[in-house]
Amino acid sequence: MNNYQKPNTALWTGRTSNDQLYLHEKIKCVDLENDTLSKTNIQSFVLLGYACDEGVERNHGRTGAAQGPDNIRKMLATLSNHFSNQIDIFDVGNITCKDRNLEDTQLETSNIITSLLQHQNFPIILGGGHDLAYAHYNGIKKLFPNKKIGIINLDAHFDLRKIIDQGSSGTPFYQISKENNSFNYLCLGIQKASNNRELYKIANELNVQYIENTEYTIQNKNNIAALVQNFIVDMDYIYLTIDIDGFSSALAPGVSAPSPFGFSIDIVLETIKLICDSSKLISTDIVEFNPKYDLDNCTARLISRLVNHIIECKLN
Numbered sequence: 269m270n271n272y273q274k275p276n277t278a279l280w281t282g283r284t285s286n287d288q289l290y291l292h293e294k295i296k297c298v299d300l301e302n303d304t305l306s307k308t309n310i311q312s313f314v315l316l317g318y319a320c321d322e323g324v325e326r327n328h329g330r331t332g333a334a335q336g337p338d339n340i341r342k343m344l345a346t347l348s349n350h351f352s353n354q355i356d357i358f359d360v361g362n363i364t365c366k367d368r369n370l371e372d373t374q375l376e377t378s379n380i381i382t383s384l385l386q387h388q389n390f391p392i393i394l395g396g397g398h399d400l401a402y403a404h405y406n407g408i409k410k411l412f413p414n415k416k417i418g419i420i421n422l423d424a425h426f427d428l429r430k431i432i433d434q435g436s437s438g439t440p441f442y443q444i445s446k447e448n449n450s451f452n453y454l455c456l457g458i459q460k461a462s463n464n465r466e467l468y469k470i471a472n473e474l475n476v477q478y479i480e481n482t483e484y485t486i487q488n489k490n491n492i493a494a495l496v497q498n499f500i501v502d503m504d505y506i507y508l509t510i511d512i513d514g515f516s517s518a519l520a521p522g523v524s525a526p527s528p529f530g531f532s533i534d535i536v537l538e539t540i541k542l543i544c545d546s547s548k549l550i551s552t553d554i555v556e557f558n559p560k561y562d563l564d565n566c567t568a569r570l571i572s573r574l575v576n577h578i579i580e581c582k583l584n
Contacts, residue, residue, distance in 0.1 A: 274299040275361040282346040292345035314389045317362035322370040323399030326436035329524040332560030337394040339559040343572035374403035381407025395555030397437035418452040418503035423511035424459040457514040457531045486534045505550040522562025544581035
């Protein structure tokens, strides 16, 4: 694996106890080049970092997202551990981007995701740019070529830009739509100011379902729940992707494309629980975190809580 970087055990530090009271004491680091994640009889969650912001740069965003995964790990490490011994949480390291070869990085990421799913692990991929979504979807599709896979994206942006020369963090879902006969895509939190008329036109031509940010609120949770449930019911599996720039910069300043507006934490937590309750969620990622612009690690802390919430919801 040309772009693989084994897990850094030094990131998993914090208060110590004799009873795994903290997450850093529960996490198991696995070097995929020398160890094997075999199937077990207990549930297992796997953290994989996508340490790449080449796609962000190609999309004219603020670079720095490549450092995101390790910063998220540092904040995860200090959280209290309320998980039982009947689940495993593994850190399998990062995929990096050498020589600015985004396509090679995406292919390697895709192959690892396929392998993780084959061994009945639940992947949680930490980005990195949203170009990860192209790799992530292909990793799922490779294992389940005849299944109907629904994409739910919590995001301010459609990321449906047409490819001019190369793929980027703004093109992943357009690429997916053009390479698959079936394209099932639901966006929650779209911001008009962040998507031009051409992007809305493409979304409508591709029959993308979406809710704009002004309607993606806790006050509208019943209508949102109905939309999400109606979308999920026709799918075999769901892939959830959360772009952290969908939150306002007041909550998440450390992002590639900041906005003064954004969705609130409460509706995101409700949505995650709703998706997990369907039992169809197969894999997830959180993208576009840029620690270079974070303040007091507040964005990294937010992401760590979202990861923790996803695991909790998957177990309930």
